[in-house]
Amino acid sequence: MIRIGMVGSGFAAKLHLDSYRRIGVQDTAVTAICSKDADLDQVAEQYGIPRTYGDLEQLLGDPDIDVVDIITPPALHEDMIVRAMRAGKDVICEKPLTGFFAPAVDEAGVPVPRSEMLAKAEASLKAIGAAMRETGKRLYYAENYVYAPSVQKCAQFIRLKKSRILLIKGEESHSGSHAVHAPYWKLNGGGALIRQGCHPLSAALYLKAVEGEVRGESIRPVSVTAVTGCLSDMLKGEEHRYIHAHPVDVEDFADVLITFSDGSIAQILASDNTVGGTRNNMEVFTNEGQYQCNIAPNDALMVYHENDEHLDEIYMTEKLGQKAGWQPIFLEETVMRGYLGELQDFLYCLKTGAEPASGFPLAYDAIRVIYAAYRSAQEGCAVRLED
Ligand SMILES: NC(=O)c1ccc[n+]([C@@H]2O[C@H](COP(=O)([O-])OP(=O)(O)OC[C@H]3O[C@@H](n4cnc5c(N)ncnc54)[C@H](O)[C@@H]3O)[C@@H](O)[C@H]2O)c1
Secondary structure (H helix, E strand, C coil): CEEEEEECCCHHHHHHHHHHHHHCCCCEEEEEEECCCCCHHHHHHHHCCCEEECCHHHHHCCCCCCEEEECCCHHHHHHHHHHHHHCCCEEEEECCCCCCCCCCECCCCCECCHHHHHHHHHHHHHHHHHHHHHHCCCEEEECHHHHCHHHHHHHHHHHHHCCCEEEEEEEEECCCCCCCCCCCHHHHCCCHHHHHHHHHHHHHHHHHHHHHHHHCCCCCEEEEEEEEECHHHHCCHHHHCCCCCCCCCCCCEEEEEEEECCCCEEEEEEECCCCCCCEEEEEEEECCCEEEEEEECCCCCEEEECCCCCCCCCCCCCCCCCCCEEEECCCCHHHHCCHHHHHHHHHHHHHHCCCCCCEHHHHHHHHHHHHHHHHHHHHCCCEECCC
């Protein structure tokens, strides 16, 4: 039996809890949960979690926990990972693994150099790597896109056909985050790119790594070019009513081009300015095929209603503005977005010692590419990544 202690009981914590519930109680149990939320006890009762704690130190002192699942704002991740490992626990951590957490503009109003952010993010990655080596504990990077069934199926095709991936286009966009930490660089480490773009970016890095593995080549991200912006700054008064992005010092749009050592390219788009529900998709173009991963929206169930009467309680898909008319219904979201597969893989790897599809090496590359993109957007030129 693997005993899990969760840190965080907010939005994403419930995605994990729903997945643990579907995995079943024979092999796994969430034995404790800790957060700062007033409704912590209610969440614990709803999911049948026996113990609650008000802070991480108490949870780490609980001997009946094998693995700590960290689902807190990104600025807290590094410290929590290192403390959990030193307390003898393996760690699952939500995306983004880490980053640069301070205001993006200094007290004199001057933008912080993104080269400095990249250096600090790399130092944070090194600190996490050092804690892993020092304690011998394992890290599982909760990047659900890697485990979306459509992305995993793509990986299977790439493995079998040993094709060359020439181009990947990935996007995660919607009408703005609900999270209180989202508008602030000091809490989130950036805006739409690190919050949303990190998903298709990580899936692209993963697929290129799969290709490298089957071809016996090391294929690395070597150069990053990006444009970031604040599109919602254009909106005045009523024009802003359907867009929920209110960035303070972060971007709400990013377009990133990554060049790999084999000459292939990935393009990643992230925006907080897209109405009509979430756009989560990946397109993969190889020398002999094409794969379209329509995570959301997808047309597995299309429904039409003349009006939205009596539809208040039904969930259709995330960030939908209205429920009438034709709508794509997001079925089995826990499965289709990859949360279930992700936690199943981590539990299997915890038991067997196998390497997860999404672990520290993937998180390491994703964070370096993201901060290289921020640097490129600020400096107006390509940024090279050295191994
Ligand atoms: N994979 C996904 O699809 C996905 C979706 C949303 C969020 N996330 C990630 O999940 C993480 C949390 O985001 P969220 O949207 O759930 O945020 P949230 O604000 O809904 O929840 C954050 C939780 O952290 C807890 N917390 C904050 N400080 C704490 C502390 N010092 N000690 C203990 N608990 C503390 C809060 O009490 C709260 O329960 C972020 O890293 C985010 O990027 C991932």
